[in-house]
Amino acid sequence: MAAHQVTIASTAAGTTSRASVLLQAFIAMGLGLFIVGMVGFSHIEVVHNAAHDTRHSNAFPCH
């Protein structure tokens, strides 16, 4: 009985931890894509002008 409860507890902890890892990875990926999107794809003209040469050098669609 005690062993059974320990198994359930550790499984629950493992699931939470896995969900937390996934969440943190997706937060980081979303942040990364947002940064690249702003620098490379934003239509705001000042952003375009500042990042102009980087967009051309990375072959992002520009102009």
Add this chain to the structure above:
Amino acid sequence: MDILRRILATALAAGILAGLAITVFQHFSTAPLILNGEVYEEQAAASMPATHDHEGVAAWEPRNGFERTAYSFLANLLTGVGFALVLTSLYVLRGRPVTWREGLLWGLAGFVVVALAPGLGLPPELPGMPASALGPRQTWWVATALLTAIGLALVFLRRDLWAVVLGVALIVAPHLWGAPPPMDEPSTVPASLEHSFIVAVTISTFLFWVVLGALSGAFYRRFGGSAA
């Protein structure tokens, strides 16, 4: 939040170093070609009637020289950190040990996803080259990068035959669909300059991804500590 801290530390270190390295490389490769292309662009603009897109109040732009290079450096740093965040998140999602060598392979995949595949349909462009509307090109670019990423993951990370077939199909699909075609206008930029630029951009993005991949792999391992 240990994982997030590890991803952020890895991405900052790898992104800043790769952004610095690529700014130095671009300063001697792509940047002079862009300035050269702008000479032709301005000549063509000057010969056009006054009803031009850029009429009215001109938006701020960095002055040529140090200021322009500084903003390119900043944009490269951000691009490096942004892409490194994506790479490092993928290391976490994959859940396998990563060294600089695995990082290098992930970097090569990144080169294929955001440089090679979109560049087949939309080759690197110099200022002054005729181009179709921006929106559809950006949409095709993003769709192609996304499909290529999913396709590569299916081909390399799954062992099943169906995954390989589907992966190859996803990689080919956007090219069968076709990128928005360029406008049938004569370019103001000489063909030799365009050619040099395409080579310079391809080498520059290749080096960027090699450096970013290897560094992110190395830093990810280094910042792992007991959590690794």
